[in-house]
Amino acid sequence: MSGTVIAIWFGAGGVSRAEAGLDAVRRAHPGARLILLTTPEGRRKAGALAEECWPEGTVSGAAAFLARARRLSWASAGHIYDLETSRATRFLRLCVWPRPQWH
Numbered sequence: 001m002s003g004t005v006i007a008i009w010f011g012a013g014g015v016s017r018a019e020a021g022l023d024a025v026r027r028a029h030p031g032a033r034l035i036l037l038t039t040p041e042g043r044r045k046a047g048a049l050a051e052e053c054w055p056e057g058t059v060s061g062a063a064a065f066l067a068r069a070r071r072l073s074w075a076s077a078g079h080i081y082d083l084e085t086s087r088a089t090r091f092l093r094l095c096v097w098p099r100p101q102w103h
Contacts, residue, residue, distance in 0.1 A: 004075055005032045006100075008092075009046065009083040010039050010057075018046040021083040035075065037068075069095035079103060 007025055009018045025034060036042075036050035043055040056068060065088070072080065073096050080096070081103045082089045093102045 003029075003032050003079075004035065004077040005029045005079045005081070006035045006037060006072065006075060006077045007050065007081045007083055008037045008089050009042055010086070010089075011042055012084045012086065015045045018042070018083060019049065021081065022046070022049045025081050029079065032078075035077070037072070065092070066095070068092065072096045073098070 005025055007022055009021065022034065022036070033052070034050040035052045035054060036047065037054045037056060038046065039057045040055045043053045047053040047055070054071070056071075069092060072092070076098075077100050079101045080093075082093070096102075
């Protein structure tokens, strides 16, 4: 399977949770390009686990939230994995169009 897969992790659960989650994503989607949406600190800790890393940090304001939703939409990912499971990332699911499979 190929294509683009995005994983969202802002530090919840620590680096071991990110490593386990990204490893599971790799097994589920062999050959896919993996993008990690994280914080600058998360990039230092887990950025090497993905082909591309977007160190955008946490959202501060509606404009930043909408910019993140737009960037996720334009990436045209087939799957998005929410390793953060926060209220903001759950709401982000409703703002990404076209709707990828959200895990």
